[in-house]
Amino acid sequence: MVLFDNEKICQDKTSITSKHQAIMITKFEENLPKHAVRFQFPLRLAWACTIHKVQGLTTDTAVVSLKNIFAAGMSYVALSRVTSMAGLTIKDFDEKNIYCNEQICKALKQMPLYLTVKDRTIQQNEMVILVHNIQGLIPHINDIRSNSDISSANFVCLTETWLEKETVPSLEGFNFLHRDRYSSYPSKKDVFQQLKSKKHGGVGIYIRNNQHCCPLTLDSVNMECLVIYIKEINSNLVLVYRTETYPSSVFLDELYEVLISLPQENSNTSTIVLGDFNQDLLKKNSSIQQFMTKQGFVQIVSHPTTDGDTLIDHVYLHGNLQVSVEIIQTYYSYHNMVSLHIKLPKFVNQQRFHVVAEKVQGTKVKDDDYMRIGRPITYTWKNEFLNAGATIENYKLYLGSFPGGYDILTIQDDIPGTSTGYNMSRISLIPGIRYYSNVIAYNYAGAHTTSTSDGFIVDQMDPSAGIVYDGLGILDIEYQNSTNNVAAHWHGFIDTESGIQSYHWCVGETTHVHRIYSNSECSVHPWTNVGLHVSASKNLSIEILQGRKIYNKVYAIDGVGRRSSIVVSDGVIIDITSPIPEKFIIATELFGNNTSFENTGGEEINFENVSATDICMVSNSFHPLSWIPAPLTCLAVVSSDVNLAKDGQSHLPISDSFGANKEGFIQFDSVKHIFLIYTKPYRHDGSGDSREKISWHAHTFYFSAISSHANITIGSIDKTTGIFLDDLSVQEVNFTTSATSGHVLGHVVYLHEWSSIHGSWSFTDPESPIVDYTWAIGYSEGGTQIQPFRSVGLMNFAVNNNVTLVHNTYIYVTAIATNAVGLRGVSYSDPILVDLTPPDIKYVNDGAGTDEDAWEFNEVTANWAVEDPESGILLCQWAIGYQPGGNDLLPYTVVTTATVYKEFPYSVLSGYTIYTTLTCENHAGLSSVMSSDGVKISNQPPSVAAAVVETLPLSITEYNPRDSYQGVTDNIRLKWTGFVDNIGVERYKVFYKDSGTAEVMFFADVQDILYAHFTKMSLSVGSNNISVQAINKLFKSSSQVTSYSTVDISSPKVDTTKTLTIDWMNNKVVVSWDNIFTSDNDLFYEVSSGSTQGGVNIIQWQETRQTSITFGFPSSIPVTTGLPVHVTVTAISVSGFSAVKTGSFKLP
Structure with a gap:
């Protein structure tokens, strides 16, 4: 707290x-x-x-x-x-x-690089040599570039460059001389091979441009070193790097070889040996310093050169040079930089730079950098040396391939000190090489200095021709929409010697060029010197004709006046007209073999079995002819008895369970297009409100044929599901520019909640090609309310399947074609009515008027009523088959009237219900289908081959009469069946006896067995015949089928004088009644017996046709002596009348 x-x-x-x-x-x-x-x-x-x-x-x-x-x-x-x-x-x-x-x-x-700027003035009469262990040149190159000490030096000597052999990091204003570690040890000795295998190392010298020096080659020395001779101070410069692992004794031997190999220009030649020797001179007993002292060298660095306060960067001097040393700190290396300032001889005029000059003899040019071969040359050095006439004894003139060099030519003459030039002719020089004139001035004391020209190149090659493009910019244009402007640009003209000095340009109407350049065809624009510009343009005072092709021509002139060949562009065509719209004219002729897949190898898969059939396993006989399946492709022709398409046969009622994929493709040679399949069913295509069947999709594609033959490839994008294809047609399309409207074709496809707008167009341009098409959809010409302008490249058709359509509105498709010069042509479709409802088929009737169900003529007649108040009826087709929608008898055929008929043989009509189907399509592409309820056609009466007529027995007693008998005279019941007619029996006619009394009767079609009950009749006793006749819907009568019935109203007669005979035998009762009952017809008997009068506890209602019966006692009645047994026998006639006789006895 x-x-x-x-x-x-x-x-x-x-x-x-x-x-x-x-x-x-x-x-x-x-x-x-x-x-x-x-x-x-x-x-x-x-x-x-x-x-x-x-x-x-x-x-x-x-x-x-x-x-x-x-x-x-x-x-x-x-x-x-x-x-x-x-x-x-x-x-x-x-x-x-x-x-x-x-x-x-x-x-x-945004922070700028750190620049090591010091307030130091470089004296004009001194040379600056820097030596620095850079510890990696690549990572520190930007530090070097930003160091003002380095940028103002004459020579920059670097150790530990860590460079590969071919690597040359650039430093503006300097040339770079380099030797990597790997190249520094040519010997095969182990000690050198070990040094050679180590990483890093290497030495390099940045030499200021046009510095008076030449490199010396020491290929046999095994040391990382570079040697150059500096003419201006008459000194050899040796740059050395020794790694710590380099044995000092071996190193000193190699260093000795270097020192004794150095050239001596004269007795005043000095030597500077400098670099990183990795021996600290602040410590005693440095073997390297001792060795160099013995060789007459003096080490002139006295302060530490590293951040570790060691002096391992040495500078050894031999000669009379006046040198001052400065240690400069750097932030990017462990080593500091050693700066040597060397005073130059005072008789050199440092205020003039490169005044040694070369020029073609006799010209007024002060200094020629390029010359033609064979021209006489004058070398001048006026004002190069101070007070030359009094101090210079003589001059020596050399010609070298580098500043200060003398490897090409040495002029043996001693040129007097009063001379300021020298003429030379008939000198043989190699073209393309820069030569330097080196003048050495000797004073009377023997001291000398060298001055070098900026060099010259002998040029005997014509400039290399390049390429000429029409128009400005970076691309070559082939067409332009201006008639009074010409333009071109070019590149690639090269002259590696004297360089390009100017370009000349003209424009003509042909590619003609002449060896005399001025005679070349330049009728549009004459030759013009455009200097060093690599492009040119000109507004003309004349108009170039439309469709004319013009050519740009260019040649180059180099520094010595040589000319390149004339290069002609590939030309540009003048086009000031917009693309012209064309109208489609679609031919009716169809190309291709079996494009609707009607022909197969002999077999088809029925649509009802398609889901249970693996089409990947079927044979080639199921494939459509002329179509070749690709590898791993499953293919088969599927047929159906129901037709939902417009043409042909065997079109399929696609259901959503089979049509699951959503994308297909069609390819015409190498051009491929993708189309969508909308899998939701459409409820207005003849299927009523059914959601189980998918509508066929109509897609139109346009292709440009490039030969007389082409391959059509069509398939499914999804490799796991298939698509149904049919009614593929290939038609030729011609174009005309004479039409004033209808250049853009457009139509609408509406499938349930999915809709699409299709557009197609064509333009022509005789001058420049069309490079882009854009299209838009709106409610007026040029309108974009439905879709803004979209580019479709070079396709001349397009589809938008992401639109919402409004019923009974007009839309317009606008197409814009842009040609190569940027001019546009516009074309519009005629108004396209958006009709989202299919034709309304009111009815389809069999017959010529109201609907009929049957007739006997061997023709099929139908009539209908259909309308489409929005877009109108495009076409109707009718078909005849054995089921609704079937086309078994007549494929779909275009019809233009509302009543049609077609004759057929009776053999294909009789016995069937014939259906007429009508499909109509409106101008919006929507269709409706309706079938009649069917008609039956026959010229035959009903068949009686299987007809049966029966009378049902009637009685007024409790007993039923036997077959064909009845016991009443005032009514009768009939039963019949088996009358057959193809068109159906409409009525029946019943006849009584032969008198012709008849009754017509109607029955429902669904009844198979028919009954009739007639009352209030007067039947005669005895035999009566009843006949039935069938009459079909065409009023054709069958023959009569007759049934006979006998009326008997009499009862059996009983002989009262006789009694029943009853006996007891073998524990059974035997009863007989022979001759007791009599009748005109057959009798049957009913016997009952009981232990009491009228009882039936022994037997009950036992029927028999015999006149006797034997029966035993049931187990429920004990058989005892004296048991009374009563027997009742009833005789029954065939008409149901009866008579009774009784009897009894007691058991013994």
Whole structure:
């Protein structure tokens, strides 16, 4: 707890108790200027610190909460306080709370490179040589480029360049001489091979452009070194790098070989040996320094050259050069840079630069950089040397391939010191090489200096021709829409010697060029010198004719006046006309073999079995002829008895379970198009409200044939599901430009909730080709309310299947063609009516009027009524078959009338129900289908081959008469069946006897067995015949089928004088009644017996045709002596009348 000296501080937050130990915080008071006093309380929290409070703090462990980070860098400050990852615990981690200030990032990117600029003035009469261990040139090249000490030096000697052999990092204003480590040790000795295998190393020298020096080759030396001779100070410069692993004794042997190999221009030639020797001269006993001292060299660096205060970068000097040394610190290397300032001879005029010049003899040009071969040359050096007439004894003139060189030619003459030039002719020089004139001036004391020209090149090659493009920009245009402007650009003209000095350009109407360039055809624009411009344009005062082709022509002239050949462009055509719209004329002739898949190898798969058939396993006989399946393709022709398409036969009622895929493709040779298949059923195509059948999709594609034959490929995009195809037609399309309207064809496809708009067009342009088509859809010509203009490339048709159509509105398809010159042609479709409803078929009747169900003529007649008040009827087709929608008898045929008929043989009509189907399509492409309810056709009466007529027995007693008998005379019941007629029996006629009395009767068609009950009749006793005749719907009568019935109303007669004979034999009762009952017809008997009068507990209603019966007792009746047995015998006639006789006895 902290106790402040002011009791009011935190009075409401704390309470002092005896349990707390208070620590008094002492107030420190410090008087500051400006009469301000600062009070500081060195308060340190006991358990936590804010992130701002811990800045600069270091701790071994810490728990850091990143929950309330509100400033950039806070997270970094907190997390970097601990000395190890193990001591850091992070709470409330959220990577979003770790971020830096964007302004800092922006400032770092904008911060310029650090330039080591010093207030040092380079004396005009001194040469600066720098030596520096760069420790990798590639990573530090930008540091070197930004170092002003290096940029102002004459020579920059670098060790440890770490470069490969072919690597040349550029430094503006300098040439680079380099030797890598691998190339520095040619010997096969182990010691050198080991050095050769090590990485890094290497030496290099940046030589300021046109510096007077030449490199010396020492191929046999095994050392990383470079040697150059500097003419201006008459000195050899040796750059050396020795790695620490290079044995010093071996190194000194190789260094000795270098020193004795150095050329001596004269007795005043000096030598400078410098580099990184990896021996610290601040320590005693340096073997290298001792060796160099013996060779007459003096080491002139006295201060440390590294950050480790070691002096391992040495400079050894032999000769009379006046040299001052400076150590320059660098931030990018462990080594500091050693700067040598060497004074030059005073008689060289340093205020003039390269005044040694060459020119073609006799010309007024001060200095020629390029010359033609064989021309006489004058070399001049006027004002190059100070007070030359008094101080220079003579000059020596050399011609070399590098500044200061003398490898090409040495002029043996001693040129007097008063001369300022020298003429030379008939000198043989190689074209393409830069030659340098080197003048050495000797004073009377023998001292000399060298001055070098900027060089010249002998040019005997004509410039190489390039390529000429029509138009400005970067591309070659083939067409232009201006008649009074010409333009061209070119590149690729090359002259590696004297360079291109100017271009000449003209424009003509032909490609003709002449060996005399001025005689070339340039009728549009004459030859014009455009200097070094690589493009040119000109507004003409004349108009170039439409459709004319013009050609740009260019040649180049180099620095010595040589000309390239004339290059002619491929020409540009003048086109100021827009593309012209064309109208489609579609021919009716169909191309291709079996495009609707009607012909097969002999077999087809029935549609009802398609889901149960693996079409990948069927034979080739199921394939459509002329179609070749691709590898791994399953293919088969599927047929159906139901037709939903417009043409042909065997079109399929696609159901959603079979048509699952959504994309297919069609390819005409190499051109491929994708089409969509909408799998939701459409409810207005003749299927009523059915959602189980999918409508056929109509797609139209346009292809441009490039030969007389082409392959059509069609298939499914999805490899796992298939598509149904039919009615594929290939038709020729011709074009005409004479039509004034209808250049764009458009139509609408509407399938349930999915709709699409299709457009096709054609343009022609006799001058420039069409490069792009765009199309739009709207409610007026040029309108874009439905779809804005969209590019379709070079396709002359397009589909938009993502539109919502409004019924009974007109839309327009607008097409724009853009040709190669940017001119546009516009074409519009005729108004396209959006009709989302199919034709309304009111009815399809069999017959010529109201609907008929049958007739006897061998023709099929039908009539119908159909209308489409929006887009109108495009066409109707009718078909005849044995089922609704069938086309077994007549394929779908276009019909133009509302009543039609067709004759057929009776053999294909009789016995069938014939259906007429009508399908109509409106101008919107929607169709409806309706079939009649069917008609039956026959010229035959009903058949009686299986007809049966029966009378049902009637009686007034409880006994039923036998067959063909009845016991009543006032009514009769009939039953008949088996009358057959193809068109159906409409009525029946019943006849009584032969008198002709008849009754006509109607029955429902569904009845197979028919009954009739006639009452209030007067039947005669005896035989009566009843006949039935069937009459069909065409009123044709069958023959009569007759049934006979006998009426008998008499009862059997009983002989009262006779009694029943009853006997007991073998525990059974034997009863007989012979001759008791008599009748004119057959009788049958009913016998009952009981233990009481009228009882039936022994037997009941036992029927028999015999006149006796034997029966036993049931187990329920005990057989006892004296048991009375009563017997009742009833005689029943065939007409149901009866008579009774009774008898009894007792058991013995």
